[in-house]
Amino acid sequence: MIPVFRPLAPCCLALSLLMAQGAVRGEPPAPLPSEARAARWCEELGRQLYSVSADACLGLDFRPGAMRSVEGRSLMRVDRLPHQARQTASNRPGSRAPRVMMIGGIHGDELTSVSIVFKWLERLAADDGPDIHWRVIPLANPDGLLASPAQRMNARGVDLNRNFDTPDWQTKAMDYWVGRTRRDPRRFPGDAAVSEPETRWLQDEIQDFVPDVIVSIHAPYGVLDFDGPAEEPKRFGRLRLNRLGVYPGSLGNYGGVFKGVPVITIELPHATRMPSAREQEAIWHDMLKWIGQNFVPGNLS
Numbered sequence: 001m002i003p004v005f006r007p008l009a010p011c012c013l014a015l016s017l018l019m020a021q022g023a024v025r026g027e028p029p030a031p032l033p034s035e036a037r038a039a040r041w042c043e044e045l046g047r048q049l050y051s052v053s054a055d056a057c058l059g060l061d062f063r064p065g066a067m068r069s070v071e072g073r074s075l076m077r078v079d080r081l082p083h084q085a086r087q088t089a090s091n092r093p094g095s096r097a098p099r100v101m102m103i104g105g106i107h108g109d110e111l112t113s114v115s116i117v118f119k120w121l122e123r124l125a126a127d128d129g130p131d132i133h134w135r136v137i138p139l140a141n142p143d144g145l146l147a148s149p150a151q152r153m154n155a156r157g158v159d160l161n162r163n164f165d166t167p168d169w170q171t172k173a174m175d176y177w178v179g180r181t182r183r184d185p186r187r188f189p190g191d192a193a194v195s196e197p198e199t200r201w202l203q204d205e206i207q208d209f210v211p212d213v214i215v216s217i218h219a220p221y222g223v224l225d226f227d228g229p230a231e232e233p234k235r236f237g238r239l240r241l242n243r244l245g246v247y248p249g250s251l252g253n254y255g256g257v258f259k260g261v262p263v264i265t266i267e268l269p270h271a272t273r274m275p276s277a278r279e280q281e282a283i284w285h286d287m288l289k290w291i292g293q294n295f296v297p298g299n300l301s
């Protein structure tokens with residue numbers, strides 16, 4: 001197991017270098033706004049997470065989305081297009097590459113759910129697996145991750161994974177919170193469905209990207225969960241299917257039940273200690289195999 005907390009903040013100077021480039025020449029600093037926002041975001045993540053290098057993060061070409069978090073932080077994403085060699089084939093009717101959206105850090109205190117997305121982004125760069133168009137959102141709740149201490153909820157104390165605009169939110173979300181969780185502040189669904197900018201942005205991203213599959217990463221239950229159509233995965237690495245239930249306002253409910261998009265929830269076994277490199281690879285391998293078998297035309301491997 002590898003710890004993911006970074007106790008000190010010795011990392012990257014990317015942002016200050018960007019800002020200083022202009023100053024050295026006697027000019028005002030002039031990075032593009034999106035580059036400056038990416039640099040600031042990567043620097044904050046690099047300080048908080050052992051496993052994330054701010055400089056490597058900066059090289060991953062993240063772009064800010066159209067909305068910001070409650071505290072004004074950027075909500076970042078990156079697309080990885082299908083292999084160029086297969087792009088032509090994927091443009092043929094009926095054979096387009098599947099679109100997979102991968103989301104980490106909806107709960108800000110599940111640090112491994114963010115770190116492992118960065119590990120898999122590195123893996124993606126070298127992977128020769130199924131031809132997939134990825135949209136990757138490593139950190140859906142930046143205010144939660146960067147709070148001191150890191151917290152599950154967003155800056156307004158809302159559990160984003162209970163705030164999606166599911167058809168049963170109005171009738172069930174508050175009753176569930178009061179009756180089943182006994183007003184657990186860690187599971188507060190908000191004052192209204194999709195009341196939070198982070199949830200609104202995720203819903204907009206789903207509408208914009210139109211994924212075939214959503215992979216949502218959490219911790220620490222050490223299982224797989226699945227909602228929606230398609231053949232359910234039985235096992236990724238050591239994680240076995242164990243349906244945890246459907247909750248008012250959850251992403252699995254919104255995507256899998258309401259929108260009809262299969263949602264895999266990967267629950268890593270620890271929130272602050274990464275799985276071994278071997279286990280990270282096993283989960284990744286089995287996930288690609290399941291996607292390939294279920295969503296890549298003609299691929300039965």
Ligand SMILES: [Zn+2]
Binds near residue numbers: 106107110217218
């Ligand atoms: Zn979670």
